[in-house]
Amino acid sequence: MRTLLRIGTRASLLAVTQSTWVKNRIEQAHPGVRVELVKITTKGDRILDVPLAKVGGKGLFVKEIEDALLAGEVDLAVHSMKDVPTELPAGLHIGIIPLRETAKDAFLSVGYDSIAALPAGATVGTSSLRRRSQLAALRPDLAIVDLRGNIDTRLRKLDEGVFDAVILAGAGLHRLGLANRITALLEPAQMLPAISQGALGIELRRDDAELLAGLQFLHDPATAVTVAAERAFLLRLEGGCQVPIGAHATLAGDTLTLTGLIASVDGRELIRDQASAPAGQAAELGTALAETLLARGGKAILDAVYCAGSPAAE
Incomplete structure (x- = not known):
């Protein structure tokens, strides 16, 4: 060295x-x-x-x-x-x-303990198309507003009442010593993370x-395998359009399981599926799951959204 x-x-x-x-x-x-x-x-x-x-x-x-x-x-x-x-x-x-930190998204709120507890019309801040689409599918009655800036800025806006809640990556809050600000970590079954999040x-x-x-x-070989599967999923879907995409892989023994998502921005169309394969076939698993989602209607979503460079997996 x-x-x-x-x-x-x-x-x-x-x-x-x-x-x-x-x-x-x-x-x-x-x-x-x-x-x-x-x-x-x-x-x-x-x-x-x-x-x-x-x-x-x-x-x-x-x-x-x-x-x-x-x-x-x-x-x-x-x-x-x-x-x-x-x-x-x-x-x-x-x-x-x-080694990966948590891949989960974090729900932060001063007055509410969960997404379900938010009242109709509550304002939720996020910079992510992926989070926006899944939120809209869960709670179409919420007002979802774009939120940019560093974590301090986002937390300040939450504390000042600009937002009723915000959703951020749990990993970043953990790494900054701000885990105490997390109201709840969102399970992938409710909010599928971004590719490679954490x-x-x-x-x-x-x-x-x-x-x-x-x-x-x-x-960390285990993290590398799960990330490889998620990135192979994204690679197959990259086609020049902005679209909410998410994926999360887990490894149990030699079995790699990948869940993937393609959604419309408004959350009205949300296609999700899961597949498993041996750990040595991470890239093949990611590609195959992407093909499955494309065939189930993901291609129509990709074709329908506006094109502007490359996919926003977030």
């Missing part, structure tokens, strides 16, 4: 917290190595006044970091895997996937075998 490593990271509090966790683990495992964080502003960080679905999802939070990695300005990058496109630039790969990915240059070997202690 070289004596200095530079981690490329977004400058948000959550991204820095995640990258600092990786930095500390590397320095503990390799006492002679010093790790620096290089904060990089991405397109997704700059555009805060437009819903994510209208900006286009591919590479929104990673492209500038990947450019720095390819240019040799940083040695590795730490990403939330749900932000990473299924197709990476030539010369780069996700070499390390640490998982981190460490991106490296493909020719950096020394660094890959030095970081193997961070890799």
